[in-house]
Amino acid sequence: MPEHKTDKKNLAPQRCAWAESDPQMQAYHDDEWGIPERDPRALWECLMLEGFQAGLAWITVLRKREAFRAAFHGFDPAKVARMTERDILRLLDDAGIIRSRAKIEATIQGARIYNDMAARGEDFADYCWSFTDGQVVHGDGIALPATTALSERVSKDLKKRGFKFVGPTIVHAWLQAVGIVNDHAAACAWRRR
Template sequence: MAKADLKRCAWCGDDPLYVAYHDEEWGAPQRDPRMLWEMLMLEGFQAGLAWITVLRKREHMRTAFRGFEPAKVARFGEKDIARLMADPGIIRARAKIEATIAGARLYCDMAERGEDFAAYCWSFTGGQPIKGDGKSVPASTPLSAQISKDLKQRGFKFVGPTIVYAWMQAVGVVNDHSAHCFRRAQV
């Protein structure tokens, strides 16, 4: 079957960037701690915006945030915030930028205490992805509310239950590909 003929989740439409994200990334279980953190931060940047906005700016944001390397971002100060706020290639929301810097420091603190971010993220599901019903996609779940509460208690920002659920879907903690989508069985 040609790639154009594959059945996909309706949300990705026909935008080539969205289709590539859906086909290659969304819903695939992510086990890399740095990537899990990056995606959580990007989901926070998405708050109030369409995800396609984040996708269109993601590569530039990766450059601006030094590859989303937590140890590098944790050292950002006022000069970096000013640099980022002046950068039209990223989502320029001071609160989100500050939350990302604080999130990097929290990530580093966890690592210094011997707590692996990937192990932490997957601990809520016993290390296994949750499979959605393939018919409906909730905005949040009791589990995303639980993870959100835990993240907030640790000091993370822009991690409400809806953002956390979107992140869970993106990184494959939950498989919410629709029943007719070719990716459902693959991930």
């Protein structure tokens, strides 16, 4: 039987290249990104945060995530839906978050939509996973498209329901983040399987 030599430099498992440059991104990749999320509130929170990312790098949102949680009542949709103009003005002065009136208003509107869905008996997690019949969609681990037919379809439906900042690119990033789509790189020993 032939001997296999181990290159000691390559003992550490590889992760997706986008996560290698920053310790916070590494932790996010290793502990959250791409893990199938089934909690409706967590799915909604991630969608709202992806909306705040529009035009920015995800690390910007990630570094401000705890401030966002504080500003938006832990992303409790019932509390966020009751936010008023006074709250919007307060948030526009909050340097801990991304201070975009349109994105803040979109989050409040998103909470109202979430609550309306719940009032009609529509679970947000069931809704999110219905686009893939509850199954994770596995990318090929090589190509990382900015949008897909799936993200186009989900984006269109979210917009029809009244959500904002849910274009196909944002939606694809969200689908990846919440594990509906597994786009970990083929060589990612952390999470590909």
